[in-house]
Amino acid sequence: MTIIHNDAQVVRELTATYAEIRRQPRMWRETAAALRARRDEMSAFLAPRLADPSLRIVLAGAGTSAFAGDVIAPALRSALGRRVDAVATTDIVASPAAVFAEDLPTLLISFARSGNSPESTAATELANQFLTEVSHVVITCDLEGELAHAHADAPTSLVVGMPEETNDSGFAMTSSFTSMVLACLLLFEGERNGIVDALSGEAERLFALDEQIGALLDRRIERVVYLGAGSLTGLAQESALKLLELTAGTVVGLFDSPLGFRHGPKAVVDDATLIVVYRSDDAYTAQYDDDIVTELQGIAPGRVVRIGGAGYGSPTDYPLPAIDGLPDAYRGLVAVVFAQLLALHASVKAGCTPDNPFPGGTVNRVVQGVTVYPHPRSEDARA
Template structure:
């Protein structure tokens, strides 16, 4: 009998290498996206009734918040949602809110605080909710979480609603993968309306599945090259995604690969000094015609410099250079950039996973020293000074 596989690797081998959960959770994302869509669609009326009084108010504010990977969900979505909603939309990490609450929370401005939490047990996440509840006169809390038992959904507040994602998205692995992608999808569907995504979710899921299948070999080969530095670059929505890609690689290699992130245009202004002869540069290329031209200019410049070992474009369009230096997302050449978030992040997850294994690290528990944890520990919360 053929043994089960994940990412083309026998699960027995993945188990032995401490990589099974990470592989499974990357691979399950297309299916989880469609299940997440169905969940949000089923709650559409209740969600609209809860969020509309804030999102439809030009004098109000929406804050997308979380810590680490969860905060990058907000960084990916905030620029788009700020254009779509009447209210102002910002991404502010819980770690920033907790350490400087009066800088980010306006007592007189109506607020929808959208809190992301895979486990919902990060102390900063709970503290951010409590601070908003204390400081803001008119605040609503939308909790987007993967854990039915998390503390985040149990904080006593005046107005709250919880979007509980499918149980499988509560990633067992150290690194967030399907939890990131599905919390991001649930939030976009909830605030844009699931009907606007209903005809697109199938294409997004199919493209993500194809990328996981087709880019698996290519990202594995890149990981075996042994780059000691990787720069992730993205414009617009993809700058937040580049930050998540850099974190994922740092987490899964336990800091064994130096990483940075920037926008392609911003990379020229100093961060380009990061590039050495053993550096891989990966660029998330936009579908927007104007933004794409700037992305391609930077690709040309980096390739012309010849300073980096490899420059890879991740694109939904035709490759700009040698096809061997492109990872192509099928079926979304005409899509808006927001639809590319999910197949693009799958590329970064695959590369981080293979880089971890290539270095002899166990992806499910990469930090053997215990200095970082799946749920952050060692946080001491201080009372506000009057």
């Protein structure tokens, strides 16, 4: 798509990316309804596997889909009281012997917008090769993709399709990311009363602050740092990637944890840096979030944004009152809307086309140019 308008609001409304960001509340409701309709089938698949106390759950994907696992893993470890690891498919494909060093019963959960990235099917094939007992859950936005087709009829696989509209046509993953995260949480934890409506309502409230969010870029901003702990570290990484993607790298996105940021990375803060802190709902963890906000406000006044919490009277605080008390993995679905809108504003300000920030094809919507090499270890060589 070629942008011919200079007005930022007109540009946003002309882009598929903006529409995909805005329709997330509806996608969440449709995702919840889809899982509700298959609850018995999904429970029958999961129950015997979860009954094994030695089961290892691995959450896998590439890029944004990998960060979905990073957001979910801490929440599932807490909810299920068992081992849950987030491992990128790119790490599985590059070093399968290291990822699957322990031959444990494994449930591999693969996240994929299209399922056509080379690593998607390769990761599941390597799991089958290295592990004696492995089952698969494929959470995908494209039931016609290669990954979904590879597992559609397998007795040890469960394919969970997202609403068709979550298969974002824009370059950056937005509704696909949040819908897949929500689907996985609901798959294992069930649907709490009113949770999806609460998330949707709070996201709509953030949409109403769109111009206020864009105004954070009125001064010169060359980099944005996102900070978060636990599930919110993965969310910070996804937020940084959105900025890099939609601005074609002209605005740098960085991420860290609030405590980790002090150990060297804080050196990046200067007059052209904006810092966004995702505040945990856990009262203990939030102490560290608030400490780093206070410290950074002394270094970068007016350029420190806090997402979540009750609000502290600062114009750069964005409380999320309707979802206070929810685990951070759920609250992150709303918090990342802030990052998506900020990245969209930054994209327009940088003169990029949000739906295709890389018209020369140097970076693609579905990764290209990856050669997947056969691994020398065969099934017969399994220890």
